Amino acid sequence: MRTLSVNRGTYVKARMPHETVTDVALDATIRAACQQGRACPEEGRIMKIKKQDIREKLRSSKISTPTVFVVDASGSMYANERMESAKGAVFSLLVHAYQKRDKVGLVAFREHRAEVVLPLCSSLDYAIECLKDLSSGGPTPLSAGLQKGLELLVREKRKSPDVIPVLVLISDGRANVPLAAGSEITEELLELTAVAWKNKIHMVFIDVELAHSASQRHANNKQILQDRMSYYHVEYLTSYAVQEIVSAEKAMLAGRPG
Numbered sequence: 001m002r003t004l005s006v007n008r009g010t011y012v013k014a015r016m017p018h019e020t021v022t023d024v025a026l027d028a029t030i031r032a033a034c035q036q037g038r039a040c041p042e043e044g045r046i047m048k049i050k051k052q053d054i055r056e057k058l059r060s061s062k063i064s065t066p067t068v069f070v071v072d073a074s075g076s077m078y079a080n081e082r083m084e085s086a087k088g089a090v091f092s093l094l095v096h097a098y099q100k101r102d103k104v105g106l107v108a109f110r111e112h113r114a115e116v117v118l119p120l121c122s123s124l125d126y127a128i129e130c131l132k133d134l135s136s137g138g139p140t141p142l143s144a145g146l147q148k149g150l151e152l153l154v155r156e157k158r159k160s161p162d163v164i165p166v167l168v169l170i171s172d173g174r175a176n177v178p179l180a181a182g183s184e185i186t187e188e189l190l191e192l193t194a195v196a197w198k199n200k201i202h203m204v205f206i207d208v209e210l211a212h213s214a215s216q217r218h219a220n221n222k223q224i225l226q227d228r229m230s231y232y233h234v235e236y237l238t239s240y241a242v243q244e245i246v247s248a249e250k251a252m253l254a255g256r257p258g
Helices: 026-035 074-080 081-098 122-130 141-158 186-198 216-228 239-254
Strands: 002-005 010-015 058-061 067-071 104-110 113-121 165-170 202-207 229-231
Touching: 002 141, 010 026, 058 141, 067 141, 081 104, 081 239, 104 122, 104 141, 113 122, 113 141, 141 165, 141 186, 165 239, 186 216, 202 216, 202 239
Parallel strands: 067 104, 067 165, 165 202, 202 229
Antiparallel strands: 002 058, 010 058, 104 113
């Protein structure tokens, strides 16, 4: 993935500066002065450049977008046979990541814990080995899954500050197991999403709950996720749908100036 930046990469075009200029686009600056009727170099006279003539370089650079899938492996996911689709999406994105040298990881949460099934990597063979025995069933410790996924991406961000980390949550949002006994899941989700914001981790929530089975009991928790993440509702999950969503989100991130 490539993004536009004013401080690194290949010079692709010039623009009016937004703040203090540290990378002057000399060619565009001279053209701007000529357009205002001031002398050009070929006329053999001194070039007069004013502040309003100055242009800065806009550069294109390749950026890494390490992506961690946090996948609900609880009983409700198993009942609707969505785990295989989630695994298929990870495989599809790993193929793309391998070509681009990006990293993909997978955290699964079920029963009372979250597990790093696939550490951040770009190895297809390793991913196949890690994912082949992924099973599902039991209650839904959503907070634990988010916490584990964020830990992976925070570590990656510390190692490589220029990366744009992405967390993709695939779940029906029916969280029913807190991180600690007696803790409020709603408060946990608020705290975890605040950690993501602080560390500039982009979050995507792919809601796979079937419309006819939507529950008011979990409405508050789901609303937090909807408000604080890029939200998509996909009743019938396919690997293609997940890949399209993630690709669109990454394209959006690439369009943001560095």
